[in-house]
Amino acid sequence: MRKGLVAALVVLALGAGSGHARAQSDADTLKGIEKYREALADDNPADLWEARGAELWAARRGPKSSSLAQCDLGKGPGVVKGAYAELPRYFADADRVMDLETRLLHCMVALQGFSAAEATRRTFGNGGSRSDFEALSAFVAAQSKGAKMNVSLEHPKERAAYLLGEQMFFYRGGPHDFACATCHGESNKRIRLQDLPNLTDAKDAQRAYTAWPAYRVSQGELRTMQWRLNDCFRQQRFPQLKFASDTSIALTVFLAHNANGGVFSAPTVKR
């Protein structure tokens, strides 16, 4: 069923037709799309989120009227440079593996005194209504530009998270019997004109993971990995993926570790 479904999607994308002429127009189209992507790469609207994130990081907020400047993202309190490329990771003070957004939530609660409910009132922004997580993620991610992905699995909980993430990646469920692997487990597949990275292949995984967070043109917003996974679950018709849940973190560990060695380039701009 699932191979058939993928095949059907591929046929839908490629349409009827055969031979060299189609291969040539494929190549032209892809070149055209590349040109479109390049034209958007400079002057990325994500810069606006990054600027806001820098302000949020430094601003005194919450009941404790404190900034996030002492937040430990894994490389020491307040060290932002290079932190994203090593996340997710185990944090002893929470006895838990955390991705960036979960760690930011932790700091908002621990340092600034917000309740978890208050802090997560808006996790994904929408038009007039903003998400601090998106702005802070853009800021923190930008400070890892150029760094090589280096997610460790030394701690037993990190290893357990990776294995759970891997299990989730291949887990078929929902009314369409989809797994992440259905779309992302084979090479050279696409849906319409969107190439699907094979997230079990090192090169594809590196290219895919190091491009998030990203300004999604179709969303008109800066989107993060928590959003990306949440939206994949939606497209698979899975139950909603909870923000900062163990599942979301486990999947992120799986994807991020598979991308180790890749040069981080986010925030990028995507369709």
Added chain:
Amino acid sequence: METIVEFDRERRDLLKAALGAAALAAAGFMRPGAAVAQGAWNKNAFASKTLDEVVKAYGGARAEPTSEISWGSTPEIAENGAVVPVSVTSRIANTESIAILIEKNPNALAARFQFPEGTDPTVSTRVKIGQSSNVHALIKTKDGKFYVATREVKVTLGGCGG
């Protein structure tokens, strides 16, 4: 509001740019009538449906086709019509303004730029294109003449539509 569906079969079988009304609305197109502020904003120009109407709104009769324009990094195909980069450089002497029009948008005029002495007649911006369409660069020179260059930009939808 009409449903606009476009299938590009003529050149590329592969390309299926199908935009329903919902997608068109999501890309964002307005009918005139929204509140507008006063000032140098040419209400008639922005309510015009066609190139000719825009030319008239700026006091001209017609625009002469020209190829004395370069399109810079303007792509021929956009992955998402909500953000399409358009770059126009006019090589026509005494260029005073450059306007960008999207033929198939509900209102053709997207933006108009005026260049005082000392500023190069070149501009880059990003526009919404609801469906594959001709894009016009409308030039006005200091002596009041109008010229137009045209280029097609295809718009596609990627992925699962999300």
Added chain:
Amino acid sequence: MADPMRIRASMQGDKVLVRVLMSHEMETGQRKDESGSVVPAHFIQSVSAVHNGKTVLSAEWGPAVSKNPFLQFQFAGGKLGDKIQIIWTDNKGDTRTDEATVS
């Protein structure tokens, strides 16, 4: 008060190259929200750039300019250290002015 623009002004030969990213919804007035009500039009209508008290660019925009607009242009007669102001006004009368130094 709207979010600040991101303005980059640099010397490219003897010209000043200016690149601006603005934070604005550029709502067309055509979209409907979750409850089915039309989201009112809200878009930047006019933009101007000023250098040494002189306007170096003026623009009229409609709602077909993309959300979080981008603008790039270049002019002669500027030098390192000069200030450039960008001003936008939208259809609701909101306005924003930001300044950058040519570097």
